Amino acid sequence: MPVPDTEATAWIRARAPQWQSLAAAAATASQRPRATVDEALSTLGTYRVMTQHLASARELLPGSFLTVALENACASLHAAINRAPRLTGARWLTLLRDDIPMAAASVRVLALWIAALLVASAFAGWWLISTYPELVTLIANPRMIDGVERGHLWTYQVLDIAPPAVLSAQIFSNNVVVTLGAFCMGLLFGLGALYMISLNGLMLGGLLAFTHQHGLALGLVKFTLAHGPVELSVMCLAAAAGTALGEAVIRPVLASRVQSLRRRAAELGPLLLACALLLLGSGLIEGFLSPRATVSIPVRLGVGLGYWTLMLLWLSGRLIPRAHRVTPAAHTSTLDSREASVGRGAGRGGGPAASVP
Amino acid sequence: MAEEELIVKGLTGVDISLRIAGPGTRSYAFVTDWLLRTLLALGLLLAGALLRLVLALRTHRAPGNGVMIAAGIVAIAIYVLYHPVVEVAMRGRTPGLRKAGARIVTVEGATPGTGALLIRNLFRLIDSLPVCYMVGLACCLFTKQRVRLGDMVAGTVLVVEESDPVRSLGRLSAQMQRSALSLEALQLIHDLLERWPSLEDAGRRQLARALLAKLDPGFDPRRDDAANGPALKARLEALLAGPGH
Numbered sequence: 386m387p388v389p390d391t392e393a394t395a396w397i398r399a400r401a402p403q404w405q406s407l408a409a410a411a412a413t414a415s416q417r418p419r420a421t422v423d424e425a426l427s428t429l430g431t432y433r434v435m436t437q438h439l440a441s442a443r444e445l446l447p448g449s450f451l452t453v454a455l456e457n458a459c460a461s462l463h464a465a466i467n468r469a470p471r472l473t474g475a476r477w478l479t480l481l482r483d484d485i486p487m488a489a490a491s492v493r494v495l496a497l498w499i500a501a502l503l504v505a506s507a508f509a510g511w512w513l514i515s516t517y518p519e520l521v522t523l524i525a526n527p528r529m530i531d532g533v534e535r536g537h538l539w540t541y542q543v544l545d546i547a548p549p550a551v552l553s554a555q556i557f558s559n560n561v562v563v564t565l566g567a568f569c570m571g572l573l574f575g576l577g578a579l580y581m582i583s584l585n586g587l588m589l590g591g592l593l594a595f596t597h598q599h600g601l602a603l604g605l606v607k608f609t610l611a612h613g614p615v616e617l618s619v620m621c622l623a624a625a626a627g628t629a630l631g632e633a634v635i636r637p638v639l640a641s642r643v644q645s646l647r648r649r650a651a652e653l654g655p656l657l658l659a660c661a662l663l664l665l666g667s668g669l670i671e672g673f674l675s676p677r678a679t680v681s682i683p684v685r686l687g688v689g690l691g692y693w694t695l696m697l698l699w700l701s702g703r704l705i706p707r708a709h710r711v712t713p714a715a716h717t718s719t720l721d722s723r724e725a726s727v728g729r730g731a732g733r734g735g736g737p738a739a740s741v742p
Numbered sequence: 743m744a745e746e747e748l749i750v751k752g753l754t755g756v757d758i759s760l761r762i763a764g765p766g767t768r769s770y771a772f773v774t775d776w777l778l779r780t781l782l783a784l785g786l787l788l789a790g791a792l793l794r795l796v797l798a799l800r801t802h803r804a805p806g807n808g809v810m811i812a813a814g815i816v817a818i819a820i821y822v823l824y825h826p827v828v829e830v831a832m833r834g835r836t837p838g839l840r841k842a843g844a845r846i847v848t849v850e851g852a853t854p855g856t857g858a859l860l861i862r863n864l865f866r867l868i869d870s871l872p873v874c875y876m877v878g879l880a881c882c883l884f885t886k887q888r889v890r891l892g893d894m895v896a897g898t899v900l901v902v903e904e905s906d907p908v909r910s911l912g913r914l915s916a917q918m919q920r921s922a923l924s925l926e927a928l929q930l931i932h933d934l935l936e937r938w939p940s941l942e943d944a945g946r947r948q949l950a951r952a953l954l955a956k957l958d959p960g961f962d963p964r965r966d967d968a969a970n971g972p973a974l975k976a977r978l979e980a981l982l983a984g985p986g987h
Contacts, residue, residue: 405915454907548811
């Protein structure tokens with residue numbers, strides 16, 4: 386039944402002063418970077434009153450400018466209330482110590498399969514170039530081919546072109562794009578990630594075969610010893626994460642494929658951060674250490690294996706120690722102790738301590 | 743069929759509706775941001791070149807490439823990292839989105855977290871393929887919530903937002919308190935002022951005069967017949983604001 390204009394006008398005029406104060410409170414709440422418990426409760430109170438008025442306005446004045454204004458204000462306050470906390474030091478610690486190893490563990494088996502695919506592709510590339518040497522033009526540019534045929538590896542001449550810092554930045558950005566590309570391409574039912582790994586494996590094996598034909602394979606291996614282990618592992622990890630993303634689309638675990646995809650992407654997000662950080666390190670090694678012909682093989686091997694071990698320790702959750710490690714058997718008691726500490730915290734804050742069963 | 747609104751569950755059980763922004767708003771915001779980050783990056787390169795020139799003039803010898811390399815790296819970083827950094831810092835907004843009157847929210851209507859915003863930006867790698875965001879644009883045209891792939895994966899939606907909705911409610915409440923006009927009359931003035939920029943000058947002047955003749959006792963249609971557009975608009979705004987403003 387349509388509401389008479391006079392009644393609606395009276396309803397609005399009665400609430401207009403309250404809306405003004407609610408709007409002021411909501412504006413303060415939206416701009417506040419942090420809030421105390423009292424401020425948060427007061428904001429929730431404002432939200433409650435505003436949504437009540439919105440429900441009434443929708444009934445009394447559907448489509449009016451005031452209903453639209455209330456709707457917009459409620460939406461803005463809703464977004465302000467429902468926001469994730471900022472990344473504090475504690476959150477970073479949790480991310481680096483717990484979330485990243487957890488994400489890595491969830492793709493461990495896939496990563497091993499991807500690594501196997503990389504190795505198989507590398508063998509295929511080796512066989513291909515060994516059998517049909519003319520195909521090297523598909524994986525290397527004419528300058529590289531010319532240099533190798535004259536007995537020079539392109540890897541040790543890069544420092545003549547750019548200083549190490551610039552080289553590191555270039556290598557890092559290139560590797561990040563390839564790695565993130567491998568992850569994103571996983572969206573194509575995982576096939577994109579598999580394609581990228583196969584292609585990189587083919588190129589790696591093909592280049593090794595090509596340099597081997599000209600007696601330079603050892604030089605190439607020497608060049609990659611320091612940065613290669615982590616770089617290739619990170620690529621496998623990112624591709625595994627991409628494949629897991631594709632799997633979430635093919636075999637959804639939630640009600641819809643999109644929901645399933647979202648959850649998997651959120652779980653795997655921290656792993657990409659780890660990949661980027663690890664690539665930063667290997668970019669620095671590749672820019673500063675790898676091109677220097679004077680660095681001996683044992684040093685390169687030490688750096689490569691050391692960095693790789695560091696990566697494994699981090700991704701397995703052993704690098705950053707916890708104050709109290711959670712084991713499946715101790716899980717229940719840990720939860721109990723957390724509840725108890727919440728109760729003690731409440732008690733210290735002046736309120737009654739929560740009872741812990 | 744694309745949806746016009748995103749309905750989210752409010753905390754009190756009252757649903758909240760948000761208007762979904764279309765590909766036009768999205769493109770407008772992107773182009774604005776693109777211009778801004780390009781200008782910033784070019785400005786930085788120019789500053790680097792100027793600094794190099796000043797150094798050359800002061801030392802009377804050709805300076806090294808260090809300044810230009812550093813400026814170049816920072817310029818590239820600004821260009822590439824503009825979206826992730828600005829969206830995280832401004833909690834789902836960018837200057838371009840603000841100008842287009844839109845913001846990013848989660849599918850629950852909440853302010854998106856850092857992780858969601860970073861994932862959303864990561865998938866620009868795919869959305870921008872093969873050129874000019876064609877994959878992203880195609881997704882926007884054919885998905886219900888008009889989202890690109892990055893939004894789909896991150897669980898975010900671009901919604902239309904008034905520049906300052908909370909203040910706008912406060913202003914309207916104040917007008918309601920002060921004005922003696924009926925709600926219907928206020929609604930008419932409000933609608934006309936809202937559509938003012940999109941109406942033709944002759945049409946809007948005619949509408950304004952008709953409204954003022956009915957609602958403003960001080961308005962004389964014969965005397966004020968020659969009043970121009972801005973004067974009529976100011977009169978309508980004064981009427982909406984109520985006496986004393």
